Amino acid sequence: MLGAVFIQSCEQAKEVNNNKVNIEQGEHPNITKLKQQSAEFTPDIIKLNENVYVAVGYDGSNASMVIGDEGVVIVDALRALGAAENVAGKFREISDKPVKAVVYTHGHADHTGGATAFIGESKDVKVIAREGFKEELQENSPVEAILKIRNGRQFGRGLKAEDVINRGVGPGITSSDRVGEGYIKPNTTFQGELKINLAGIDFELYAADGETNDELFVWIPGFETLFTGDNYYKSFPNLYAIRGSQYRDVKSWGESIQKMASFPVAYLVPGHTRPLSGKDEVHENLTNYSDAILSVFDQTIDAMNKGYSLQQTVDSVRLSDDLIHQPNLQEFYGSVPWGVRSIYLHYVGWFDGNPSNLNPLSGSEEARRIIELAGGEQAMYKQLNDAIATGDYQWGLQLADYLMQTDYQKQSVINSKITLLRALASQQINAPARNYYLSYAYELENSSKG
Structure with missing residues (x-):
């Protein structure tokens, strides 16, 4: 069972990597849809x-x-x-x-x-x-x-x-x-x-x-x-x-x-x-x-009972083809993955069943070791810049978080995170996510000026 889960997770990771969008390609189709939603108001x-x-x-x-x-x-x-x-x-x-x-x-x-x-x-x-x-x-x-x-x-x-x-x-x-x-x-x-x-x-x-x-x-x-x-x-x-x-x-x-x-x-x-x-x-x-809501619930419960971790459960749940394109089910406000996470944590709490997560390293210690594994701060900083250049924004954001646990190129790393947050915002069909990315970027920008 766990082997099947691992293979499935790898396939989904490939799908995620294929969805990178470069910031220089102009307005993202999701932004166009979100703007069109304004006609409702x-x-x-x-x-x-x-x-x-x-x-x-x-x-x-x-x-x-x-x-x-x-x-x-x-x-x-x-x-x-x-x-x-x-x-x-x-x-x-x-x-x-x-x-x-x-x-x-x-x-x-x-x-x-x-x-x-x-x-x-x-x-x-x-x-x-x-x-x-x-x-x-x-x-x-x-x-x-x-x-x-x-x-x-x-x-x-x-x-x-x-x-x-x-x-x-x-x-x-x-x-x-x-x-x-x-x-x-x-x-x-x-x-x-x-x-x-x-x-x-x-x-x-x-x-x-x-x-x-x-x-x-x-x-x-x-x-x-x-x-x-x-x-x-x-x-x-x-x-x-x-x-x-x-x-x-x-x-x-x-x-x-x-x-x-x-x-x-x-x-x-x-x-x-x-x-x-x-x-x-x-x-x-x-x-x-109702079909969409109950489908997300049922799929989440099914994945949990198969022993999936939280992230594997999130990766496995999707709306069916006859629901995902319905005009009233576009993710302008809610999000399927957010709903999945909420259901999962409600029923089993923070521990996802993987013993590696019972007593994890502190954030700073994990960051130190990941940076070391990457070849040091300079090497990770290069990967961060590469992620921005290639449109791999979520990965870049996670790299920035590791580097922010250190003092290496501190202001430059903060600036990179601001860029990444705004880049992710530029792709969002979901208004709360877009607003959150932009708000956090403004907060970082203002705190660094202070």
Whole structure:
């Protein structure tokens, strides 16, 4: 078994080496695709049907208005109060009925920060969420300090506007006008499911673990409309956030999408990206989404049970040919390898079963020995420059990390790492990865100047 694994790993390594791209070849096709994804975030108030309107592109997520005989219901409330006030004004031009309820699909700040803008002068407004709402968020973590830094890198918050293409599921620039200042704490929570009449409309709310453990989806049978929250958007899902997050239950996520697909949905409203219309299109999108998620989960578990190491498992998992080219499964936001790593570590922890990894050398000692094996610092430095010249950027990045454990050509090595980070960014279809590479490059550049 181990021999077969080794052969497979070697074949995959060859495939990786064949995918080198030189920085001088012009814009990478992945960057072109990521730029095209920005069309999803063109600011617009989209009329789905006579009763449902969706605001897209005004902030990092969507907000929706559902019009009933007795008033309106708001589903999700954006991140910044300023953006929410803008959208609320546009909604009131369509209907000036009072807001009877606000439904939060989950606790992420980009869906909750502008609620007061929508409520206005309305009285006795229900604010509905699942039990356990916001419990897993960054601000409740003992490592909030580093999560905040990583969050900034993932979303490119410290980058110049011209360096950010988009955020994968949101525009490159989002509102910073009174971020979170419109948040209102829920006054109505539920477990499992809640069937409730709001503004004269029958709503069905279902607990649906996925991107968060407080996620829900909203089904309005009378309007054949379903709001997915962040369990669906037009990108391969972010099964693991590189900013750092608790485990996202991948199996439950896929099953939540399967449940959504069981309803006769004619209008689908994602938490991000533009809505979908038409029962066939909606069903196809939900079905391929759940198939992709569950395929990654099943393949990962299968590889683990075969005794694969973490990296061998990552190398072995891929989407099938009928899924990998689907427009709603491109890796603009989530990444198959990141999801695989998250599943693997969730089930077995940091130890991958290889005894060599029980008590590894320290980083500095490993670097010293690898440099010595390469023929010394000068020889490795030459290999680093060769990697840059030939477009072997990931290998170059790893070589730079070894040399940074020493004082050899320190500033030059840092400069090389900056070059490599930017080169890797120039190839990314995944917006968080691109933003993270660029953010880290800027941090290195600024620290070396200091």
